[in-house]
Amino acid sequence: MTLDDVAARTPSLLQFTEHSDRSLTHRMFRYPAKFHVPVAAGLIEQFSTPGQTILDPFCGSGTILVEASVRGRSSVGTDLDPLAVAVSRAKTSSFPPGQLESVTERLQTCLATLRRPDSEYLALAKSDLTDDDYRRALDGLWVPAIPRLRHWFRNYVIIDLARIRSQILKLELAPAIERWIMVVFASIIRNASNADPVPVSGLEVTAHMRRLDAAGRVINPFALLDKALGRAVRGATAYASERSPATSTSVFQSDATTLQTPTQPDVIITSPPYQNAVDYYRRHQLEMFWLDLTSTQADRLALQPSYIGKHRVAASNPILKAPWAPSPTAQEWLDRMQEQAPPRARDFRAYMTSMDAVFARWADLLPAGGLAVCVVGRSTWNGANIPTDELFLEMAQGRFSMLDHLSYPVKNRYMSYARRNGADIAEEHVLVLEALPPDALP
Ligand SMILES: C[S@@+](CC[C@H](N)C(=O)[O-])C[C@H]1O[C@@H](n2cnc3c(N)ncnc32)[C@H](O)[C@@H]1O
Structure with a gap:
């Protein structure tokens, strides 16, 4: 499917079975913008098979990892946020009965x-x-x-x-x-x-x-x-009683733009941070200190520039100096923002440059033909919808071919995005991408 085909068609509706009453460890920690469990389960069932290893490079609270292991898939979860790593590890730990x-x-x-x-x-x-x-x-x-x-x-x-x-x-x-x-x-x-x-x-x-x-x-x-x-x-x-004993789960801290994994994943299923939506760095401040995941404010500050999707990216953030070749749509949005709101243009550029590096890592990590299934939301700016799904597709070109484009309405406002920052997301998109063989890469 080419980009023009994609632009010309309405994404099909993602089919997933409504919630089973298995809450497993999903309710252990209230994590912002976590996967809706039936969506996570549906994506795993549709795009992977038992015995495969799924990578979630933005694992957050580990929804994909938990659902993978009760569905016979091994998984690797990584996240920049130390609290996310602690929560994902806890939710996928299994202890002897009693x-x-x-x-x-x-x-x-x-x-x-x-x-x-x-x-x-x-x-x-x-x-x-x-x-x-x-x-x-x-x-x-x-x-x-x-x-x-x-x-x-x-x-x-x-x-x-x-x-x-x-x-x-x-x-x-x-x-x-x-x-x-x-x-x-x-x-x-x-x-x-x-x-x-x-x-x-x-x-x-x-x-x-x-x-x-x-x-x-x-x-x-x-x-x-x-x-x-x-x-x-x-x-x-x-x-513990439902996870498949044949599966393994590993969780570690990593920046998704430079991620290396000890084992090659078969499939990536993930939901990257949205632009200007949740400030994980700020949101997790209290818990990080109480758990001693950071001991000083300086320690914590060192992590801040690497969070993807933050708003008010500092002009000194090194990501703004990284080389980036914007696609035509990205250039158009960048110019519009630059003209009307330079700080918003900085946020946008930082987001796009980081996500470009993320797609490059995925192309390296996956075998040819491996799938990257990516959930994405369109955020709004100045009353206009930023077509993040299309921007991602443009980024993926040359590294991936597009297999499918699905969408579903966001019913559960558990995400509670702050409306003032324009990330009022009512619908999410799922991009299903297939890694091209290395000789097809530019
Ligand atoms: C939408 S949330 C994922 C939620 C997850 N799907 C769940 O069910 O809990 C996005 C995650 O990206 C993480 N993140 C932000 N910047 C990152 C980076 N540079 N590398 C890795 N993870 C990052 C955030 O800490 C957050 O946990």
């Missing part, structure tokens, strides 16, 4: 001595610990070096979270199980904070949260953890 129950029971017994009575939480909702009481309660506890820590959390919540974290570490668990429990702990951070949990695209203490807090919102980190542990144990138990 082990999680006994560890969580041990943890809950130890935590029982640290819990405040419910009446104290009610009182603290109206009047937090004073600064002096906070300092006294700290008593040598480790707290993360989050800038403006007490803007993001109430004083007593910091103490409770630090006590929970320290108790988890005191159990001296095997590394895999400790990492698993830490992800459960990470899953309560957002709800225990002052930030609004709903707009998952960033991190903000909204007027809505201030109103709830003024009305006496009760935050009990221990109760949040009880619930999260119960849900996580049930999910992990279902996953």
Whole structure:
């Protein structure tokens, strides 16, 4: 299918079976813009076969990896974001029967001595610990070096979270199980904070949260953890019994523009970040610090320029100096943006240059004939739809041939993109590309 054919036809509707009630480990962590599970499952079933290895180079919370292993496929998941790697590992870990129950029971017994009575939480909702009481309660506890820590959390919540974290570490668990429990702990951070949990695209203490807090919102980190542990144990138990033992899953941190994998994948199934939609770097700030995935702000800042899809890309970002030969459509959009909004043109250029490097990596990693299945959303700018699917197709030309172009409506607004940044995505597209043999490459 040529690009002109593609432009001339309406994408066919992606067929997928509506949700089964298997939630497996999918509900362990609320991850922004994650795959709709039936879409992930449908793409795996349609475009891979049991025994193959699927690569998801933007694995996020690991939806593809979880669904792959219950469908007899091995998988490799990579992501730039350290929290994504931790979550994906936890969601695809499998433990012997009964082990999680006994560890969580041990943890809950130890935590029982640290819990405040419910009446104290009610009182603290109206009047937090004073600064002096906070300092006294700290008593040598480790707290993360989050800038403006007490803007993001109430004083007593910091103490409770630090006590929970320290108790988890005191159990001296095997590394895999400790990492698993830490992800459960990470899953309560957002709800225990002052930030609004709903707009998952960033991190903000909204007027809505201030109103709830003024009305006496009760935050009990221990109760949040009880619930999260119960849900996580049930999910992990279902996953362990359903995953195919013949499959393997590996997850590691990597920038998709320079990715190398130890094994050659048969198929790539992925959903790259959208332009100007979710700020993963900012969104995951609190969890990254609490899990000690970053110890200083400088550590974290070093990662920031490599996130694809960010808005307000700094003029000094090296990606803006990288060579890039824009396609005619990309050049057209770049010129329009350059004329009206130079910072938006920088974001666009950085996005396109990075995605171009990503497509080049995919062509290297896949065998000839291997499929790259890529979910993409059109974002809007100045009231116009940026045809990201067509821009990707132009990029893929010369490296891939186009097998199919599907689309489906986005019903689940769980993605909660911020409308102000123009990434209001109502429909997603699926590009099915086939890697050309090396002698066909330019
Ligand atoms: C749309 S999300 C993927 C969500 C995933 N499909 C799921 O179900 O959870 C895009 C992911 O791309 C990651 N990302 C952004 N820039 C990246 C880069 N340069 N290399 C690798 N991953 C990157 C983000 O951290 C985010 O997890």
